[in-house]
Amino acid sequence: MLNSTSVHEAALKFSGGRKLLSVESLHRGHIHETFISTWSSDGETxxxxxxxxxxxxxxxIxxxxxxxxxxxxxxxxxxWRARDYQLEVLExxxxxxxxxxxxxxxxxxxxxxxxxxxxxxDHCQGSEQAYGAAVAFGNFxxxxxxxxxxxxxxxxxxxFSSTHRLRQFQAALRADVKERARSVRPEIEFVMGHxxxxxxxETGQAQGRIPVRVIHGDTKLNNVLFDQITGAARCIVDLDTCMPGWSLYDFGDLVRFAVSVSAEDETDLTRVGLDQDIYRAIEAGWMDSAGAFLNADELELMPLAAAIVTLTVGLRFLTDHLTGDEYFKIQRENQNLDRARVQFEMVRIMERNGAVLAPVTSR
Ligand SMILES: Nc1ncnc2c1ncn2[C@@H]1O[C@H](COP(=O)(O)OP(=O)(O)O)[C@@H](O)[C@H]1O
Ligand SMILES: [Mg+2]
Known part of the structure; x- marks a missing residue:
């Protein structure tokens, strides 16, 4: 943890002639350490x-x-492509x-x-919010x-490479440093069957069907700032993974995060589920904002995008469980295994569920 003197010292590097009144920790986000400072200048704060x-x-860096x-x-x-993009740009x-x-x-x-x-x-409040987030990320x-x-x-x-994640998983399985492979056979089989x-x-990309595009790369709902009064999406933050990728990834990750009705590490898999209304709202928002530039192959894969991203995230949790929980922090034993199981259960539900996977073009 940082001490307050060093946080003050850091804030003062950006003072621009203003007077620093206070700095406090935001306690949000999992990657960086975030603080808010208040300043005064010419009587304005x-x-x-x-x-x-x-x-x-x-x-x-x-x-x-x-x-x-x-x-x-x-x-x-x-x-002209995004003339309807009314969001504020992170400054x-x-x-x-x-x-x-x-x-x-x-x-x-x-x-x-x-x-x-x-x-x-951190949890989607309903279809309207889901639609707003999807339009915001699609316009982005x-x-x-x-x-x-x-x-x-x-x-x-x-x-974003699922095949890279698969290779990392296979290497972790071969090394099996914590000797956990034996106890996760059903999960290993699930991955190998998928x-x-x-x-x-990536096969689509190699065949020239799926283009590389600039994507946001972390389309979680908590990376959209919503107006406190109107509830409208106002700004997209967390641009650190904004880089070359596949459009489908952003759509799939937003769905994965927003449709889930259970805790990320739920141990009772009967509680895992997907909210269909939220899925449909995200799909509609995505089509209204990004639909005009997506090609036929991207549109065709859209119904599978969430399953691909969800499976890949589950695979990362399982890999981390095998390597000894080095990347995703745990508060209890087997937490990364439980996280992997939830993602895999979501994939099973998506596979069973015609509504989530129905082709967008058929509606
Ligand atoms: N410019 C900003 N104005 C207001 N709140 C912000 C701003 N940038 C980030 N936040 C808030 O801080 C949180 C963490 O920031 P973020 O950049 O997403 O960090 P992390 O990579 O750690 O998730 C966001 O979820 C949001 O609540
Ligand atoms: Mg964030």
Whole structure:
């Protein structure tokens, strides 16, 4: 944990002549450490949001910040593709020396304008909110349609690749450092029976059917700031995995996160379920915002996107269980195994459930 002196010291690097009144921890987000500061200048108060960047997860901080600047500049362009994009663009505040981030003894810090009067949600509040989030993320992709993906750095190499995750899993299984493989045979079989699903998108890319696009890469509901009064989506945050990927990934991850009705680590699998209304709202929102630029192959795979991403996330939990819980923090024994089981159960329900998987084009 950071002490308050070093947090103050970090905030002051971005003072820009303002007077610092207070800094407090936000206690949100799982990757960076986030703080809010309040300032006064000419009798006006303003707020900023500071993050000490996690350089374990993101090892190329200059690359990360290059992407952030490039992406936010593109989002500000008024391209015809996203003329309906009414969201506020995340604004990076430069440090006093003009750099986009400041290096202090405890790490690299960056600062954003604090978007006032908004809330974020860890659980979806209903169809209207789900539709709003889907439109926001779909428009986000539309805005970035003309940005050449090669201009961006892969901030975490192979992050979206399901086949890479499969290879990591197979290596963990061979090494079996914690000797846990024996106790997770049904889960291993489940994965091995679903490798076709893990290969679909990348096979499509190799055949020239599925294009590489700039995507958000972390389309969880809590990365959308919703207006406290109107409930409308106002701003998309957490742009650290915004890099070359597949459009289907953003759609699938949003569905995975928002339709789930159980806890992520639920041990009673009968409580795992999917909210159909929320699924349909996300699908509608995605089609209304991204539908115009998706190609026929992407549209065809859309009904499978959530299952692919859910399976891949389950695979990552299972791999982490095998390697000794190195990536996803645990509070109790077998928590990553339970998380994997929930994801796999969701995949089973998606497979059984015609409504979730029905082709979008047939409605
Ligand atoms: N510019 C901002 N204005 C207001 N709140 C923000 C802003 N940026 C982030 N937040 C809040 O902080 C949380 C964590 O930030 P985020 O960038 O998503 O970090 P992490 O990568 O750790 O998830 C968000 O879920 C949101 O609630
Ligand atoms: Mg976040």
């Amino acid at each position: 303003s707020r900023m949001l500071h993050q000490r960047m996690n350089n374990q997860v993101f090892q190329d 200059p690359g990360l910040m290059h992407n952030l600047k490039r992406v936010t500049a593109q989002l500000r362009l008024d391209t 990076v505040i430069a440090a006093n020396d003009g750099e986009a981030w400041a290096t202090l003894p405890d790490g690299a810090w960056r600062t954003f304008t604090f978007v006032d009067g908004t809330d974020t949600f 992709q539309a805005r970035l349609f003309d940005l050449d993906a090669r201009e961006l750095v892969e901030t975490i190499p192979s992050f 490798t076709h699903l893990l290969e679909l998108v």
